[in-house]
Amino acid sequence: MDNTLITKETILLNLDATSKTDAIHKMCGHLFMVKKTQNPSMLFSDITKREAEVSTFAGSKTAIPHTISEHIDEPVLCFARVRSEDFTWDGNDEDVRFIFLLSAPAKDDLRQLRQSQSYVFSSVAQLISRSETLELWDKAESEQVILDSLNEEFKANLNTKTN
């Protein structure tokens, strides 16, 4: 497993955002601050381009914007919990509280890259299906709590991976 994928630095517990664009924009800016991207505006445009095709709203107040981009230095997962009231991600009835932003740099073997990154959202899917996890994330007061819950699930998924 990639230990630098998500760190305390890329967990935002109190993101002030009023719209999807605002949220993604701020998260890209944060990734610049923690030196994961040299060019946050291009990263933003790559993510919104993907978002324009189909919304990444995933249910359970969660959205998973993601992209393979030239403007990210290494695979990174950024978690954000929206502080203000939930806002609508896209269209109707898509209130969002948790945002998982995943980006990975393009590699020669795109197929291999996609497969190697699949465990991330696979884990997220399992996590958000449990109401106790959602409650935990909602109440968490330190980044470590979130990090632990994610890492635990990542480990379980990587170990049971069959192919």
Added chain:
Amino acid sequence: MSGNNMKVGVQTLGRFLSGMVMPNIGAFIAWGLITALFIPTGWTPNENLSVLVGPMIINLLPLLIGYTGGKMVGGDRGAVAGAVTTMGVILAADIPMFLGAMIAGPFGGYCIKKFDEAVHGKIKPGFEMLVNNFSLGIIAAITAVIALKAIGPVVSGLTTALGSGVGAIVEAKLLPLVSILVEPAKILFLNNAINHGVFTPLGAEQSAAVGGSIFYLIETNPGPGLGVLLAYMFVGKGTASKSASAASIIHFFGGIHEIYFPYILMKPVLVVAVIAGGMTGVTVNMITGNMLVAPPSPGSVFALAIMSTKGIGLVLTLASIAAAAAVSFLVAAIFIRRSAGADEAELEAAQASIAANKAQAKGAAAAAPAQLSAGSVKKIVVACDAGMGSSAMGATVLRNKVQDAGLDIEVINQAINDLTDADIVITQAELSARAKAKLPSAQHLSIGNFMDAGFYDDLVSKLV
């Protein structure tokens, strides 16, 4: 088989066939340009460069089709086996073996796929490369020999049979009816076989006697194909309609009819349009007594014009092309418009998404197609654009449900561009058309939201 099943079957087959040709259209255009320019009857005849023409149409284009066909069935290994197998049919006859390649390619791919499935997980670690290469080599060698000895003669036989069918209609003096055979045969790339095998000899006889022949005007009339392409341009939507304008130029002015065949394979009912157009053209020429002095080659509007008889002949030839194009256009436009202007695939995707939305609104699960059964489904792919986000989540939810139900079905996620084989492909409605274009052989389901548990529950209950 009910009429509806048959219709679906024909459409699926058509999509599969055009899926083999469409990725290779660029190669057809390359060949078409070289042919139109450099053959002895071309625009700037050049003996040194025209050597490309024969080997490209006899070898290269069928190999590309066979390669693509193999890939659609058996992935990268299937592609190689498909190409090797296609070599067998290429050498089985001296006509361009497009139809043969469309059988041999997928056949080769299928054999490799079955072999890989049979030995999956049974190869000792460290020997995979050795087994992979030798199994491919041995199987492809066998299928190539089968193709040479079995598939080749069947296709040749079919070609000969069509030829004699056309001959019989000509004998019976029912010339316009000949389009019923000629136009579908063209779509299966038997155009050169029919033209040079049947009409050119008949025409040569006649033109020696009376200075011209109507036979030169039957297969070569670019009107029917032009009508279909124009219908795609003006009435159709999606990628097919965008590429149709370029195709119509190559077809009409360049005389490379092969360009329009995939557009009919995509929507097989359009064969009715070219038949109607063809019959119109033949009828106009028959009533007016129009003929050409020599076989036009390639079948471009220029070649037909040049070969027209002196005086009013040119006008009559152009009139027959225009009439054929107009009739073909009208019929094709009706069929294309009838599917609401949308591509068949997009239409189904749209319908599925509407159904999903409706069901969601009511809080009920969307209805998955009824004909699914556990026995036939071995692999489900949840696909999305990047292959690491939405699809990973959807696959996880579905995989858990499949396992809970005790089903032996593999569920993975992939990018749409990586799709190679699957029994069922699930995509969000917006992406379904692209997924279908990428893997026409699979059954495609559209989902509104990829985390819609109700949809997966319903699918699993259909599979149990």
